[in-house]
Amino acid sequence: MRKILIIGIGAGNPDYVTVQAIKALNQVDVFFIPDKGVDKTALQRLRKDICERFIDGSDYRMVPVPIPTRAAAGQDYRGSVDQWHAQLADDYESLIMEELGDGECGGFLVWGDPTLYDSTLRIIEQIRAEGCALEYDIIPGVSSVQALAARHRVALNRIGQPVLITTGRKLTEGFPDNLDSVVVMLDGDQAFKRIEADDLDIYWGAYLGTEDEILVAGKLSEVMGDIERIRRQAREEKGWIMDTYLLRKGGKT
Numbered sequence: 001m002r003k004i005l006i007i008g009i010g011a012g013n014p015d016y017v018t019v020q021a022i023k024a025l026n027q028v029d030v031f032f033i034p035d036k037g038v039d040k041t042a043l044q045r046l047r048k049d050i051c052e053r054f055i056d057g058s059d060y061r062m063v064p065v066p067i068p069t070r071a072a073a074g075q076d077y078r079g080s081v082d083q084w085h086a087q088l089a090d091d092y093e094s095l096i097m098e099e100l101g102d103g104e105c106g107g108f109l110v111w112g113d114p115t116l117y118d119s120t121l122r123i124i125e126q127i128r129a130e131g132c133a134l135e136y137d138i139i140p141g142v143s144s145v146q147a148l149a150a151r152h153r154v155a156l157n158r159i160g161q162p163v164l165i166t167t168g169r170k171l172t173e174g175f176p177d178n179l180d181s182v183v184v185m186l187d188g189d190q191a192f193k194r195i196e197a198d199d200l201d202i203y204w205g206a207y208l209g210t211e212d213e214i215l216v217a218g219k220l221s222e223v224m225g226d227i228e229r230i231r232r233q234a235r236e237e238k239g240w241i242m243d244t245y246l247l248r249k250g251g252k253t
Contacts, residue, residue: 002096003105006120008113008141012209012242014050016142022054024139028107030099032092035064042238046210047109063099064090064112077169085119088128088210091164096132111242114144117185118163144244145183147208152217154203156246157181170194171247180249190228197221199250206243220247 005024010016033047048062068091070084108120115121121138126172128134145165149156153204157163164179168187175182175195184191197220204227206214215228215235235241 002100004096004124004135004136005105005107005138006114006124007107007109008143009050009109010044010142010209011112011144011147012207013147014046014053016137016147016209017054018141021139021141023027024137025055025088025107025108027105028060029059029101029104031062031107031109032060032065032095032099033109034067037068043111043240050109060101063095063102065095066169066199073180085123085126088119089130090125092123093127093130095131096127096134099245102154106202110141112145114138115140116143116145120144142209144185144205144208144242148183148205148244148246151205151208151213151215152203152246154182156183156244158248175200175247182247183244184247185244187243187245190224190231192220192226193228197224199248201248202245203226203248204243204245206231206241208242208244212238 006026007021007024008018009021011020031047031051033044035044051060051062063248068084068087070080094105108124109119111121115138119229124134124136128136145156158181161180163183164176165183165185168184168189168214169181171184171187171191172194200220202217202220204216206212210238212234214230216223216230231241231243
């Protein structure tokens with residue numbers, strides 16, 4: 001029986017790696033490292049740095065996992081994601097069977113927390129459903145959502161009130177009428193520019209936890225232009241960007 005550990009390694013700062021994650025890192029024989037092309041080699045380097053810092057010894061192996069580009073969603077977003085996941089599941093299963101021997105432990109290092117807007121868990125479950133004999137465990141991590149709130153020194157929710165975690169794609173449908181705090185992830189198109197901004201504050205962060213961290217906060221109507229400019233410049237310089245933000249209606253905290 002092969003075992004897989006899906007390890008949350010935090011939002012970018014190696015100090016976010018938990019004691020539980022460190023123990024898990026030291027159980028892994030083979031790390032499967034996503035390869036998303038030359039633009040994101042910095043993310044591969046950070047994964048390797050974390051292993052070198054926290055693993056006792058060097059008898060583990062690292063296997064690159066080429067990540068295919070997802071087809072444009074068009075009108076069928078779920079269909080495009082399902083097709084992408086199916087391809088990833090086939091690729092992951094082949095590599096696991098080739099690289100991981102019986103009784104060995106494989107590891108996937110996931111940014112933030114593996115249970116929050118990450119596909120690894122679903123892909124491993126799909127592999128198991130197709131008959132591959134795998135055990136797996138999940139080690140939680142500090143998500144970008146938690147890091148964002150901490151760096152801005154703001155609570156995610158108001159007293160006694162809920163907070164919604166959603167995507168930029170869903171935010172384009174409008175700010176929910178029955179909520180006052182919304183965290184937005186996976187917003188490549190900056191959906192905050194297309195909603196009513198008069199009564200909203202924004203707490204925005206990019207490259208959270210890293211040396212390149214950028215933070216902007218203020219009235220959305222006043223700072224959205226700054227965020228758009230800063231985000232565009234950062235993406236041009238690095239070739240990629242990871243950002244998230246909290247939107248909140250004005251009023252008491």
